[in-house]
Amino acid sequence: MKRVLILLAAVLMALPVWAVELGDDGLHKPDWLRDTFKDLREDLAEANSEGKRLMILIEQRGCIYCERMHRDVFPLPVIDSYIRENFFVVQIDLYGASELTDFDGQVLSQRDAARKWGMMFTPSILFMPEEVEEGQTAAQAAVAVMPGAFEAGTTLDLLTWVNEKRYALESEEDFQRYHARMIRERTVDLGD
Template sequence: MRKLLSAMLLGLMAYGGAHAAMMNEDGLHIQPWFLDSFLELNDDINEADANNKRVALIIEQRGCIYCKKMHEEVLSRDDVREAITADFEMIQINMFGDREMLDLDGEALPEKEMVKKWGALFTPTIMFLPAADEVEEGKPLSQQVKSVMPGAFARGTVLDMFSWVTERGYNKDEPFQKYHARKIAERRAAQ
C-alpha cells in the first residue's frame, strides 16, 4: 500500500500538481516566479510592457489559510506558472507590510496604507493593473484597476481570469462570468 501511495504522489508531482509553498521572511507564501519589484507601479507597468506583459498584484497576509491554499493548489502548479508568466508579472503585496509603494497617481505610502487606499479587504486578492497604453496619468490604481479577484479560486477560474484580462475582456460585451462559463463548456466538450 505504501508503494502504491508513493507512486501516486510521485506521479502527481511529475504531472505538475500542487507543491508545498515556500515562505518569505514576512511569513507570506511565495512563488519563485513572483517579480521582485521596487513597488513603483508605473515603472512596473512600463517594464512589463517592454516584455509584452501586464502586471498583476497579489495581496496577501501572514497566516492566511486561503493564501496557503491558493499557493499550494494553484500557483505552485507548473501549468499555472507557465500560463501566467507568459503574459504577466506577478507582484506580491503584504496587506500589513511597511515597504513603501508608489501608486499610479504618484502617492507614496507603505503597503498597508496603500491596500487601505485601494479598498482591498480580503486575502488573497489579485488586482489586474492597466496595460501601459491604458494608464491614466494622475489617477490612483483604485480608479484604473481592470479586474479584481478577491479570494482563493480553483485552477480553471484563475487561468480563465488571467486569459480574460489578457484578451481585454473588460472592454468587451462578454462579462467574466459568461466568459468563464463558455471556457468551462469548451473544456468539457474537448474531453
C-alpha cells in the same frame, strides 16, 4: 499492518508536492514574482516593455487561502506557464510596512495602500491596464479584481479574460458569461 504502512508511505511519496518557499515576511514566493522597488508606475512600464500585463497580488502572512492558491492552483502547469508568459507579478503584503508608490504618486506603506484601495481579503489580485490615467490609484485603474481564492478553472479563465482584453470588447460577454462558456468548452477538468 507493516505492508499497509509501507504502501501508504509509497502512495504519499508519489503525490505531487507543491512546496512554495516562504519569504522572511511569511508570504509565499513563487519564482515568477518580481522583486521590485514597488513603484507601480515603474513596474507598469517594465511590464509593458516585456509585453506583459501587470498583476498586483495582495496577500498576508498565515492566509490559508493564499497557501491554497500557492499549493493547488498557481503550480498547475497550465496556470504557472500562463502567468510566466503573460504577467508581471508584484506582491503586496496586506499588513506590510514597506513603502510603495501608487500610480497617483503617493508614497505609502503597503498596509496603507491596501486600505486606500479597499482591499480586505487575501489573496486579492488587481489586474492593471497598459496605461493608467494620471491621478488614478491602482484600485481606480484596475480592469479587473480577483477578490479571494478561486478554483483553478476560474483563475485560468480570469487570467485569460484579462490578458485577451475581453473587458474592453463591445460584446455582451462579460467575465461571468465568458467563464460559463469556458466551463462548457473545457476538455480538461480544472475544478472550476
